[in-house]
Amino acid sequence: MSADFLASASGALLSLIFAYVPGLKGWFDGLAGEMKRGIMAALLLVVAAAVFGLACANLAGDFGLAATCDKSGLIEIVKAFVAALVANQATYALLVVKSK
Numbered sequence: 410m411s412a413d414f415l416a417s418a419s420g421a422l423l424s425l426i427f428a429y430v431p432g433l434k435g436w437f438d439g440l441a442g443e444m445k446r447g448i449m450a451a452l453l454l455v456v457a458a459a460v461f462g463l464a465c466a467n468l469a470g471d472f473g474l475a476a477t478c479d480k481s482g483l484i485e486i487v488k489a490f491v492a493a494l495v496a497n498q499a500t501y502a503l504l505v506v507k508s509k
Contacts, residue, residue: 420497
């Protein structure tokens, strides 16, 4: 599994979880837009850091991740993080039904 796929899937999944899980949805809906975006970005950064950490611990392959612990691996993780941000916002814009 590529880091891009994992990051994009994580971004989409987080968006859906915060939009539809009872309790979490109510709390999240009450936040300002900037706070929502910051929380999503922080969670996606945690996912990206975890993938890089697994690569540096030589465990990425055990989880089916194609990630390396070097400069090129870090660049790929940063690209995947950007892809996750895009997937997160696109999923929210396309699939989340806004209540009136």
